[in-house]
Amino acid sequence: MSDTDDGTRIGCGAGFWGDRPDAAGQLLEGGGLDYLALEYLAEVTMGLLDRLRRSDRDGYATDFVRFVVEDSLEMALAEDVTIVTNAGGLDPAACAAAVREEAAAQNLDVEIATVTGDDLTARLDEIHDRTRGGLCHLDTDEPYDTVREDVVVAAAYLGAFPVAEAIETGADVVITGRVVDPALVLGPLIAEHGWEREQYDRLAAGIVAGHLIECGTQVTGGNLSKGWREVDFANMGYPIAEVDSTGTITVTKPPDTGGTVSVATVSEQLVYEIGDPSAYLTPDVSADFTTPTLEATDRNAVTVSGVRGTQPPDQYKVSVHYRAGYKLAGNLLYSAPNALEKAKQGADILEERIQELDLSVADTRVEFIGHDAAHGPAASDKTDHNEVMLRFAARGTDRDALRRLGMEFAPLSLTGPPSVAGLTDQGRPRPKPIVDAWPTLVPRDAVDPEVTLYE
Amino acid sequence: MSEDPTSRPDASESTRVVDIARARSGDKADCLNVGVIADDALAYRRLETHLTADVVAQRLDGLVAGEVTRYPLANILGFNFVATEALDGGGQASLRYDTQGKTYAAIVLETTLPPLE
Known part of the structure; x- marks a missing residue:
């Protein structure tokens, strides 16, 4: 050959x-x-x-x-x-x-x-039950019960x-x-x-x-x-x-x-x-x-x-995927002068609105694209930007709260700091489900690979 | 970025990692790895001496919540740095733009190392 x-x-x-x-x-x-x-x-x-x-x-x-x-x-x-x-x-x-x-x-x-x-999805509970000590997260030792009810896929x-x-x-x-x-x-x-x-x-x-x-x-x-x-x-x-x-x-x-x-x-x-x-x-x-x-x-x-x-x-690694709530992210573009300062104010307004509206949001994250979105605190300090994109992301289990938060982005084009463009890019971002990965190990004999020939 | 080997800094001067090594980063769930490969044996000694797990952890402060471990790959004059709780929950859950830490090798490359005594 x-x-x-x-x-x-x-x-x-x-x-x-x-x-x-x-x-x-x-x-x-x-x-x-x-x-x-x-x-x-x-x-x-x-x-x-x-x-x-x-x-x-x-x-x-x-x-x-x-x-x-x-x-x-x-x-x-x-x-x-x-x-x-x-x-x-x-x-x-x-x-x-x-x-x-x-x-x-x-x-x-x-x-x-x-x-x-x-595909071990249908058998994962049974494998867990007959595994000494039960299944746990490969990196964190978190027990299987924390994700059990939310599993959608498990693949060895x-x-x-x-x-x-x-x-x-x-x-x-x-x-x-x-x-x-x-x-x-x-x-x-x-x-x-x-x-x-x-x-x-x-x-x-x-x-x-x-x-x-x-x-x-x-x-x-x-x-x-x-x-x-x-x-x-x-x-x-x-x-x-x-x-x-x-x-x-x-x-x-x-x-x-x-x-x-x-x-x-x-x-x-x-x-x-x-x-x-x-x-x-x-x-x-x-x-x-x-x-x-x-x-x-x-x-x-x-x-x-x-x-x-x-x-x-002696074990197979299994990637378990489970529903872990929702997340959304929205963007607003601010131009010079003082682009970063304006974007920061935009973020502060969103945080304040979450409080005012009493939205149940587990975590938020603010990044300034063009400044620190890639490297976070390791990015160099500078303030003289031609433009900065505010990226505001949030996650949680309350989908309606996130959906409501998504309605707070577009209004900033009229009710926030000036020189902003935001209506064209995800003016009203919507929450998307998170299916998170939960790696674990299962005993070798729990997995039985199969070959099928289609002629 | 200096990419000409003849301009490589003297070992008696401080240097940025990028001037003596290359690097690539990626993810596994919520773990990040950054592989750093020295340009030559002298550069490898500089990394071995000064690019410790603690130094990398400091560079990634605010991004990595867990521990950083350094593993040698002397065969390729390299070190692999593995960081836990590094990606705000990893691939799907992370709220970061860079959910997989693909740009983090560049942070390590911008680290300044002191002269090799």
């Missing part, structure tokens, strides 16, 4: 739901791929999918069908590139059905396998072995629900190289390869903290990991694309969204990110070798 002797080439054509729709096409055209991985499920996405599902809309990442399948399935099939994606979200079966429907419309014959068993982060099993059915497209993101890359490597459960160093290498490319162009120059002026962002190359059977990784990108792959871009991505780097935990292996060495081996090619891993934990 592979062009080179030993290396399996896996491209990542989506780093999140919302990434460039034409990325998959770029990788299929110029990547020389064996596999195309597509990652859609950020932590916040699961709550969003639940909202969609409850409003009778699709509970999966529709971008996958709308863009990748519509535009690129034919090429993937012709080039014998297997697609591996977590686009299934909360409903891999519905996603598979939509892919089949689109394929049929294009007269394409496609075999699809799904990986499920991650599955590992790569069921993904490999799905690939081994011969499917052209593998659709999963929640898996650890790097499993979209480790799964193909297990299937290609025959890696086994105790080969922890190799499994860890697959996890590192997956971690490096799962956020798409963040490893090819996107968000580069220094040297970003030299990056051709508009024609960005999406990343490819070529991984041989010993676990040596080369990160690269298609020829004639923008972006850059260097030790700098790869090391910035290695440290992205990690905790203790010596123990990056997945269901298959604990990967040690302090072990690999990085070396630029060619123009736009960095080789990552020497990754070590050890036995995985």
Whole structure:
């Protein structure tokens, strides 16, 4: 299947739901791929999918069908590139059905396998009851009872072995629900190289390869903290990991694309969204990110070798999503002179109105966009702004109180400090439900991954 | 922002982190991480000596309510800083514009470090 002797080439054509729709096409055209991985499920996405599902809309990442399948399935099939994606979200079966429907419309014959068993929503109470000490929050130890009544979704982060099993059915497209993101890359490597459960160093290498490319162009120059002026962002190359059977990784990108792959871009991505780097935990292996060495081996090619891993934990991480009240945010733009002073007065008026109207609001937050919205107290002091956007946000469980607060923004365009523009942008912001994430651990035997083949 | 290696500051002078290192930040629930990677071995020693967990906690004062822990990645001349209770409740619940702390690496990069003795 592979062009080179030993290396399996896996491209990542989506780093999140919302990434460039034409990325998959770029990788299929110029990547020389064996596999195309597509990652859609950020932590916040699961709550969003639940909202969609409850409003009778699709509970999966529709971008996958709308863009990748519509535009690129034919090429993937012709080039014998297997697609591996977590686009299934909360409903891999519905996603598979939509892919089949689109394929049929294009007269394409496609075999699809799904990986499920991650959805523990219906069983979470039972798992809690039979877990010694009960479930608790991974970071804060908060007991399960504090969120129990408000849970809407609970999904376990599955590992790569069921993904490999799905690939081994011969499917052209593998659709999963929640898996650890790097499993979209480790799964193909297990299937290609025959890696086994105790080969922890190799499994860890697959996890590192997956971690490096799962956020798409963040490893090819996107968000580069220094040297970003030299990056051709508009024609960005999406990343490819070529991984041989010993676990040596080369990160690269298609020829004639923008972006850059260097030790700098790869090391910035290695440290992205990690905790203790010596123990990056997945269901298959604990990967040690302090072990690999990085070396630029060619123009736009960095080789990552020497990754070590050890036995995985006895538990699966589960992302529980629960209803946690409502929040709203509204904006008003104030211009010079004295823009910041005016915006501050606008915020004070809103705080006073909350008191006067006796609105039950749990928390408020005032930010001045153009001054301190990103860095808060760490922002430098200055007062000479051309303009400042007041952003006033609030949350609480009383939806009506927040809705009433939302009616206090537009009036400030007539009843507050001068040189303000506010009616055009969310003049009356409305509260939106918060579906918060509550990470926890469940015993390994509570989770039973399942592979289904749709021929 | 100095991006020319020949203009790298002398170790006997104070320096901003951005002049000797690079960084990226992100979230996991209500936790923030900032990975900082030194430009060379000398820069790594400067970070090791002066960019402590306490210094980073001080820089993020008012944004981070929990603890900051520093983990070394000597293989890439880096340190990973992990902060708890860092994002006003995290992704969905946070009232901040930057709900995921994506811009916080820039705060750490603007930290001034004293000379390396």
